[in-house]
Amino acid sequence: MFTRVCKSETIAEGGMRLVIADTHLIVLAWPDNGEIRAFQGVCPHSATALNEASFDGTVLTCPLHFWTWDLNSGAPVEPQESPLAEYPVKIEDGVVYIDTEGVSPLFVDP
Numbered sequence: 001m002f003t004r005v006c007k008s009e010t011i012a013e014g015g016m017r018l019v020i021a022d023t024h025l026i027v028l029a030w031p032d033n034g035e036i037r038a039f040q041g042v043c044p045h046s047a048t049a050l051n052e053a054s055f056d057g058t059v060l061t062c063p064l065h066f067w068t069w070d071l072n073s074g075a076p077v078e079p080q081e082s083p084l085a086e087y088p089v090k091i092e093d094g095v096v097y098i099d100t101e102g103v104s105p106l107f108v109d110p
């Protein structure tokens, strides 16, 4: 079931923000020349919230140990193995909705 999270005007192309949908912390990002996408908002490395992460319009970087992901896909950029889990997003009448059903954040083995 899709949950309303924010107005689409609160995110600009090349930008990202953290949102919460159904208790899931989520990175909502609009990559340059891409589409708005939603990924887990906690780092797969040690479950740190990604609110301090930097985003250059393509690559998201965790500030703790600098793991990186391409937010066009959630795939890792550096050699670390773990992708980010992606949530379905839809935008209707200027409102962003995210469906969290069946999606869980991914974590590396401890």
Ligand code: FES
Residues within 6 Å of the ligand: 043, 044, 045, 046, 047, 048, 062, 063, 064, 065, 066, 067
């Ligand atoms: S906690 Fe994110 S890279 Fe280590």
